[in-house]
Amino acid sequence: MKIVDAKVIVTCPGRNFVTLKITTDQGVYGIGDATLNGREKAVVSYLEDYLIPALIGRDPQQIEDIWQFFYRGAYWRRGPVGMTALAAIDVALWDIKAxxxxxxxxxxxxxxxxxxILTYTHAxxxxxxSTLDAVRKAREKGYEAIRIQCGIPGIEKTYGVAKGDKSYEPADADLPSVEVWSTEKYLNFIPEVFAxxxxxxxxxxxxxxxxxxRLTPIEAARLGKDLEPxxxxxxxxxxxxENQESFKLIRQHTTTPLAVGEVFNSIHDCRELIQNQLIDYIRSTIVHAGGITHVRRIADFASLFNVRTGFHGATDLSPVCMGAALHFDYWVPNFGIQEHMAHSAQMDEVFPHAYQFERGYFTPGETPGHGVDIDEKLAAKYPYKRACLPVNRLEDGTLWHW
Known part of the structure; x- marks a missing residue:
């Protein structure tokens, strides 16, 4: 069996998604998510210019060898662009094999x-x-786990909080917009919200x-302690x-469980955090951490240290990634929780899928493969539109972490 075709499909049914479709000489195909929010075209170029030409003619059943070829063979290893492109190939190949x-x-x-599969939503x-009202609505839908984000008095825009009745979408402008942040106002208010x-x-x-x-280690330690009740x-x-040592200081001061990893691309980004038990949940995603092949290694390693998975699941990951993640969640022994930020009806039409949600829980479905497809004709109706993530500045104008 050989790979005879691989193509990248870019579509924007409300937000940008990048999808890789790999087809074999037997007509069997698989798809993988290659979306990197705000940097989508960089992954498209990496796939089209470098990886796909070297993929044609290979045996799609040799998933491990192909993964090693593109990881080790690149020399310039890791990084969000390369690992997202590799993840798309890997997930498409697992789809074919299944x-x-x-x-x-x-x-x-x-x-x-x-x-x-236990999932959490956003309130x-x-x-x-309005935050309390959002929690009520989430409870009415059956969610047993809810992420709480609330506007901060004195700050015009707050991460996670949408404008008006629209769904929250952080990549909101053609070029990065500027938001203003105050750590002091945030730390003084957030414990009141949870109370x-x-x-x-x-x-x-x-x-x-x-x-x-957005916090320094000692500020994070203070917040964790304030939230303990x-x-x-x-x-x-x-x-x-970036600095894994930061979590050591936080851990010394609070018993509030810690999660991190949606920006990680490699087991080496989280190795010390896991083996030193400085976190409780690892959130590395299949689409940004090299696919199922590599995330399995992260999860297996984490299980040795009582660290559980908690996949990032916002809408910047396409339904293709969600489908693959849910199959992984169904299997992985050290599962913790799955994030769920619902895709729009328009997005679900472009990506028909077998997974199902019911009152706070998912099941991945029984369709062979990961159970997600792409309607290419419909996808073609939604052309790419550049959208960038914001940047943060402190109230005095200093650039800060967004």
Whole structure:
């Protein structure tokens, strides 16, 4: 069996998605997500100019050898562009292999380890009252785990909080927009938000929070300690993630569980965090961390140190990635939770899928492969539109972490 064709499909049904489709000489095809939010065309170029020409003619069943060829053979290893492109190839090949075996992907990985997949949604509001209302709506939909983000008094725009009734989409402009941030205002207000949520909804729901890399280690330690009475499921991305030593200081001061990893591309980005048990959940995604082949290694390594998975699942990952992630979630022994930021009806039309959601839980479906396809004719109706993530400045004008 040989790969005879591979092509990149770029579409924008409400936001940009990049999809790789690999076809074999037997007519079997697989697809993989190659979306890198705000840098989509960089991955397209890497695939079309460098990886696809070297992929044609190879045996699609040799997933491991192909992965090693593109990882080791590049010399310039790791990084978000290269690992996202490699992930697209890897997921498409796993899709093909599972289709050839006539079984859903989770069976090929080793079979299911649970009956359903716990997921968390976002409850975002411009102020405390609207945030509490968002939690009520999430509870009505059956969610047992909810990420809380709230507008901060005195700050015009806050991460995770949408304008008006629109769904939140951070990549909101052709070129990076500028937002203003105040750590002091944030730290003074956020504990009040969680106090109010617990007061109204009690202790029977899991609460999560995303700091989005904006604090120093000692500030993150303070926040974690302030949030301890409210028993968070996790505090996510508390500091800029490049310095793994930062988490040591946070860990010394708080028992609030810590999660990180959506910006990681390699096991080496999180190796010390995991082996030193400085985090509780690893959030590296299949699309940005080299595909199923590499994320399996991360998850297996994490299991040795009681670290569980918690895949990033915002809409900057296409339904193709969500489908692959849910099969992985169904199988992986050290599963923690799956993020769910629902795609629009328009996006779901472009990417028909077998996975199903019901009252706070997912199942991946029984369709051979990862169960997600792409309607190419429909995708062609939504041309690419450049959209960049914002940047942050402190109130005095200093550039800060977004």
């Amino acid at each position: 289709k050839l075996a006539n079984m859903p992907l989770y069976q090929l990985l080793g079979g299911k380890s649970r009956e359903r 975002n509001g411009k102020d405390l009252d 109010a949520v617990r007061k109204e909804f009690g202790n029977d729901i899991h609460l999560l929070h995303d700091v989005h890399h 409210y028993r968070l499921f996790w505090m996510e991305d508390a500091v800029a993630a």
